Amino acid sequence: MKTMTCKQLGGACDKEFHANTFEEIAEISKKHAMEMYQAGDQAHLKAMGVMQELMKSPELMSNWFENKRKEFEGLTDND
Numbered sequence: 001m002k003t004m005t006c007k008q009l010g011g012a013c014d015k016e017f018h019a020n021t022f023e024e025i026a027e028i029s030k031k032h033a034m035e036m037y038q039a040g041d042q043a044h045l046k047a048m049g050v051m052q053e054l055m056k057s058p059e060l061m062s063n064w065f066e067n068k069r070k071e072f073e074g075l076t077d078n079d
């Protein structure tokens, strides 16, 4: 398993997510973001706003996604 934090994945806190694949960790972080969004957490609302701006450009978004995937792939497995 590899570990990335909410912040590393475009979020706003230091919560750690653990997964074997990038798709998996992206999914977990998305769920967490939705929970924080529903809780009305200001820091996460702001971070999500930034991501939404990014999503307006498919090219920027896919660049961001690929960079994060590389970051994830480059991490050491820590079970």
Ligand SMILES: [Zn+2]
Pocket: 006, 007, 011, 012, 013, 014, 015, 032, 036, 044
């Ligand atoms: Zn968070």
